[in-house]
Amino acid sequence: MLERNIAAMAAFARAHGIALRPHSKTHKSPDIARRQIAAGALGNCCAKLGEAEVMAEAGIGGLLITSPVVSAPAIERLMALLARSPDLMVTADHPDNVAALARAAAAAGRSLSVVVDIDPGMHRTGVASPEAALALARQVAAAPALRYAGVQFYCGRHQHIEAFAQRRDEITERTAYLKGIVEALTADGLKPAIVTGGGTGTHAIDAALGVFSELQVGSYVFMDHQYNVCDLRGDGRAPFEQALQIDARVVSASTPGMATIDSGLKSMATEAGAPPILSGVPDGTTFRFAGDEHARITFPDGVSGPGIDAVVTLTPPHCDPTVNLYDAYHVVKGHTLVDIWPIAGRGRSR
Numbered sequence: 354m355l356e357r358n359i360a361a362m363a364a365f366a367r368a369h370g371i372a373l374r375p376h377s378k379t380h381k382s383p384d385i386a387r388r389q390i391a392a393g394a395l396g397n398c399c400a401k402l403g404e405a406e407v408m409a410e411a412g413i414g415g416l417l418i419t420s421p422v423v424s425a426p427a428i429e430r431l432m433a434l435l436a437r438s439p440d441l442m443v444t445a446d447h448p449d450n451v452a453a454l455a456r457a458a459a460a461a462g463r464s465l466s467v468v469v470d471i472d473p474g475m476h477r478t479g480v481a482s483p484e485a486a487l488a489l490a491r492q493v494a495a496a497p498a499l500r501y502a503g504v505q506f507y508c509g510r511h512q513h514i515e516a517f518a519q520r521r522d523e524i525t526e527r528t529a530y531l532k533g534i535v536e537a538l539t540a541d542g543l544k545p546a547i548v549t550g551g552g553t554g555t556h557a558i559d560a561a562l563g564v565f566s567e568l569q570v571g572s573y574v575f576m577d578h579q580y581n582v583c584d585l586r587g588d589g590r591a592p593f594e595q596a597l598q599i600d601a602r603v604v605s606a607s608t609p610g611m612a613t614i615d616s617g618l619k620s621m622a623t624e625a626g627a628p629p630i631l632s633g634v635p636d637g638t639t640f641r642f643a644g645d646e647h648a649r650i651t652f653p654d655g656v657s658g659p660g661i662d663a664v665v666t667l668t669p670p671h672c673d674p675t676v677n678l679y680d681a682y683h684v685v686k687g688h689t690l691v692d693i694w695p696i697a698g699r700g701r702s703r
C-alpha cells in the first residue's frame with residue numbers, strides 16, 4: 354500500500370508537470386525518503402533542523418527545511434549540515450534571521466539557499482504581506498553568501514476542508530494572493546525559481562492551478578482517518594490507501610461484552626478523535642480510550658468478541674504525530690513481515 358501510494362502520487366505529478374519534494378515530517382524515515390526519490394521526487398522537505406540532520410546523515414539530498422532556523426546554536430548546526438549537504442535549503446520569514454544566516458554563511462565561506470516563506474493567513478510562519486515578501490527576497494538576493502531560491506506558501510488549515518468544492522474555492526482565492534506576489538517578485542527581477550507548498554488535501558487543486566513548481570505532500574504515503582474523509586480529487590474516489598496501521602492486542606477480557614486492548618493515549622495522536630477499528634472485531638464494535646495505556650472495545654449486544662492475545666488492528670486518526678511515538682515500522686507485505694525500518698527522525702523536533 355505504501356509503495357502504491359508513492360507510485361500513485363509520482364504518476365500524478367508526472368502527468369501534471371509538477372515536481373514533488375515530499376514532506377518527511379510524516380514518515381521521519383530515510384527508507385521511505387529513498388523510495389520517494391527513486392520514484393522521481395527532488396528530495397524531501399523537513400519540518401525541523403533535527404529531522405534534516407537525520408536525513409542528511411542517511412544520504413538523502415535535496416532537503417528543504419520548511420520552518421525557520423533562528424537561534425545561534427541552531428544556525429551553527431545548520432552550517433555544519435550545509436558543509437555535508439551543499440544543496441540544502443532553508444526557509445526564512447524575518448529580516449533579522451536573514452541577516453544572521455547571511456553572516457553565518459559568509460563566516461563559513463559557504464553559499465546557503467534561502468526560500469522566502471509567505472504566510473497564507475494562518476499566522477504560523479511566513480511574511481505577512483506582499484511588501485514584506487518583496488523586501489525579504491531583495492535582502493536575500495543582495496547577501497553575497499545567500500542564494501535566493503524562491504518562495505514557500507503552505508495552507509495548512511485548508512488541507513482538511515472536507516468538501517472538495519469548498520476546499521477548491523478557498524485554495525483558488527489564496528493562490529491568487531500567492532500569484533500576485535510571484536508576479537511582483539518577477540517584475541522586480543526576483544522571479545522565484547522554486548514555488549513550493551501544498552499538501553495531500555490540496556495537491557490536485559494546486560496542480561490544476563499551476564502556480565506551484567513543486568508540492569510538499571506528506572500524508573499521502575500513509576493516509577489517516579482525518580484525510581480519508583476528504584474527497585481529495587473531487588471525484589468521490591480515494592487515490593491513496595491507509596498504509597499505516599496499529600496492531601493492538603487484547604490483554605484483558607474479564608467482563609462479558611467487552612475487552613481491553615493495549616493501545617491507549619500513548620499509542621497514537623488523539624487530537625483527531627478515536628481510531629476506526631480496521632479488523633479483528635465483530636461489526637458494530639465501539640472503541641473508547643481507557644487511559645494512557647489501554648482502550649476498551651465494546652461488542653454489540655449478544656455478540657462475543659476476541660479473547661486475550663487476539664490482535665485488533667486500528668487506523669491512526671492522524672499519521673504524523675502517531676509515527677513520532679514509535680521507534681520502527683514493521684513493514685508487512687500481505688501477512689508477512691518483510692523488513693523493519695527505523696523511524697530515525699523520531700523525536701527530532703528541534
Ligand code: PLP
Pocket residue numbers: 376378379398419507509512550551552553554569570571572573
Ligand atoms: N508542508 C508543510 C510546511 C507542512 O507543515 C505540512 C504538514 O503539516 C506538509 C507540507 C504536508 O502536508 P500533508 O501532510 O497535508 O500532505
Ligand code: MN
Pocket residue numbers: 572671672673674
Ligand atoms: Mn499532519
